[in-house]
Amino acid sequence: MHTLLRRVRAVLRSALTTFVVLTLTLWLMPGVAGTDVVDTLGLVVLVAGVGAVLRPLLLLGITALGGWAAMLLGVVTQIVVMVVALRFDPGNRISGLPTLVTAAILAVIVAALLDWMADAGSDDTFVREARRLMRGIRRRSTGRLLSFRRPPPGTDAGLLIVQLDGVAEPVLRWAIRAGNLPTIGHWLRTGSHTVRGWHTGLPSTTPASQAGILHGASRQIPGFRWYEKETGKVMVSNRPRDAAIIESRLSDGRGLLRDGGVSISNAFSGDAATSLLTVSHAALPGRTARGWAAFMASPYGFTRALVLGGAEVITELYQARLQRRRNLQPRVSRSGAFLALRPASMLLRDVNISLVAEQMARGVPAIYCDLVDYDEVAHHAGPARPESMRQLESLDRMLGVLGRLAPEAARHYHLVVLSDHGQSQGPTFRQRYGETLDELVARLAEDVLVVSSGNLSMLYLTRFPNRLSQEAIEHAHPDLIRGLASHPGVGIVVVQGKDGAMAYGSAGSHRLSDGTVIGIDPLIPYGPRARADLLRHQLAAHVGDVVVISSVNPETQEVPAFEELVGSHGGLGGWQTDAMLVHPASWLVSHDLDGPDAVHRQLVDWLVMLGLRTADPALPATSPSPLETGVPARLSPVRES
Structure with missing residues (x-):
């Protein structure tokens, strides 16, 4: 009975929304005669009938084509339904294909805005559509094609891991204490979950962290970008x-x-059976991804995201102008490609949640999904600025959406939330010192390639086939190391000396192999883990002949990025190495979470605990040794109460 009432309410709401949409559309269209109520009611019925016939057919086409065709047909679907209905309008108020198409586009936009406002800006409609998708998938999987009864919730364990890209542990804790993250805050206050920090090490970038978290192989990646002398390729x-x-x-x-x-939506697959929107696989979801097709075809999916994305562009223009008028510092330009990134990130977020919902309905054992909204905005606005926090709040809301969808899943999914790195704020190197790092290096030496990732930069002497020692670098370019180390915008310069890796600053040096310091230790501003981080980074594949970390302000913890970003990550200093992990409070944490490889081992242990994976004898059973990490290992497992 309850299901029937819910369906009746949904039908009535849809009819009312369609009536309002059509009335507004006809009123806004120039040259359209009166808007007779009876004719409009007839048109409402016609829209419902055309949609009932055409949408399933178009959905089949979208599912069959997949990929980019699904995106194109997803928009076309809504317009085609409205064009056909208006063509057979009982009042014959609109004629001519161009006018029909214009009216249909206007109606689709108005419908998306009305639905969003009717739900008070919430995600209720989105959730209803996702539930419908999940129930349909589960009915097919159980052979209950003709049943409208909700499938029972799954009981077997599953693990859902959601990555909130770029969210530092201090930022997360502050937002929770401010009451701005009601979903995560509720978990912590009720004791179902706990939050802890983990140290990313160097480089503090998404690819390096995901190489570690997903594959246990972070040493293969020395930065976001790098040069390979063997192939001559960046x-x-x-x-x-x-x-x-x-x-x-x-x-x-x-x-x-x-x-x-x-x-x-990850950089790498983690050897997954299915990869969707994963960069290394370079393909949009295909025919088997019903969640992709359903999102594209639904009026509450792709079309809604496009309309709200347009509003996001307007919001971005206003926020950027507000920063300029207030002369807020530090700041960078927020025009150009970033204007497109704001709505694209929001669209990707909604697509990702739809894809996660589909996989939960299918009952896959483990899902790992990356949500990038916060990271993209924080790069240009600043990691703790209001617009960045607004994105974090929207991600918290998406976690709430996943919680609402959990009863429809074919498994009982345990939810783990983590980040891959944090971000550090500061004016850019160019803004503070009047030149880029590339220009500084060009003054000190010729023929040196500079490859930067946030406030980490690697310098390659490309005419030499192998990595060079300090002696060889000084022979080729006598002023390079000394000139970099003495610059106020450079905090650390690392090269391979006679006795191993050496870190130089403006007033001293630190021999990383044994901790010998001469003069003022250049590592002090970067915290107690800096030595271990730099040592590990020197072992990474394709690391530069010279590694440069920008300076850090000891009072504000600001770092000047070598890229034009006000919020940066990749190197050391500030919050960029302070990632977070939110997990069920009763779960054992048996590893010192120093570096993404350690997080990988911990997640594997949890998969084994849930019965989703057999223990792998090739993986270390305990934390790395103190000699490897440079910091004391935990002597006993930690259990959160």
Whole structure:
């Protein structure tokens, strides 16, 4: 009875919304005669009838084509339904194909805005559509095609891991204490989950962290981008062709998601059975991804996201103007490509949640999904600025959506939320010192390639086939190391000396192999883990001949990025190495979470605990030794109460 009443309410609401949409559309269209109520009611019925016939047919087409065709047909579907209905309007008020198409587009936009306002800006409509998708998938999987009864919730365990890209642990804790993250805050206050920090090490970038978390192989990646002397090629980890090459080096068949898991919107697959929107696989979801097709075809999916994305662009223009008028510092330009990133990130977020919902309905054992909204905005606005926090709040809301969808899942999913790194704020190197790092290096030496990731930069002397020692670098370019170390915008310069890796600053040096310091220790501003971080980074594949970390302000913890970003990550200093992990409070944490490889081992342990994976004898059973990490290992497991 309850189901029937809910369906009746849904039908009545749909009819009322369609009536209002059509009335407003006809009123806004120039040259359209009166808007007779009876004719409009007839048109409402016609829209419902045309939609009932055409949408399933178009959905089949979208599912069959997949990929980019699904995106195109997803928009066309809504317009086609409205064009056909208006063509057979009982009042014959609109004629001519161009006018019909214009009216249909206007109606689709108005419908999306009305539905959003009717739900008070919430995600209720989105949730209803996702539930409908999940129930349909589960009915098909159980052979109950003709049943309208809700399938019973799954009881077997599953693990859903959601990555909130770029969210530092201090930022998360502050937002929880401010009451701005009601979903995560509720988990912590009720004791179902606990939050802890983990240290990313160097480089503090998404590709390096995901190489570690998903494959246990973070040392394969020395930065977001780097140069390979063997091939003479600059590798960029978010470029699909490069990501595919990188994954072939990472993968040993024992990735985090190897046993039937699903990778959604990540850099790498983690050896998942299914990869959706994963950079290394360089393809949009295909015919088997019903969640992709359903999102594209639904009026509450792609079309809604496009309309609200347009509003996001207007919001971004206003926020950027507000920063300029208030002369807020530090700041960078927020125009150009970033204007497109705001709505694109929101669209990707909704697509990702739809894909996660589909996989939960299918009952896959493990899902790992990356949500990038906060990171993208924080790069240009600043990691703790209001617009960035607004994105974090929207991600918290998405976690709430996943909680509302959980009863429809084919498994009982345990939810783990983590980040891959944090962000550090500061004016850019160019803004503070009047020149870029590339220009500084060009003054000190010729023929040196500078490759930067946030406030980490690697310098390559490209005419030499192998990595050079300090002696060889000084012979080729006598002023390079000394000139960099003495610059106020440079905090650390690392090279390979006679006795191992050496870190130089403006007033002293630190021999990383044994901790010997001469003069003022250049590592002090970067915290107690800096020595271990730099040592590990020196062991990474394709690390530069010279590694440069920008200075850090000891009072504000600001760092000047070598890229034009007000919020940056990749190196050391500030919050960029302070990632977070939210997990069920009763779960044992048996590893010192120093570095993404350690997080990988912990997640594997939890998969084994849930019965979703057999123990892998090739993986270390305990934390790395103190000699490897440079910090004391925990002597006993930690259990959160």
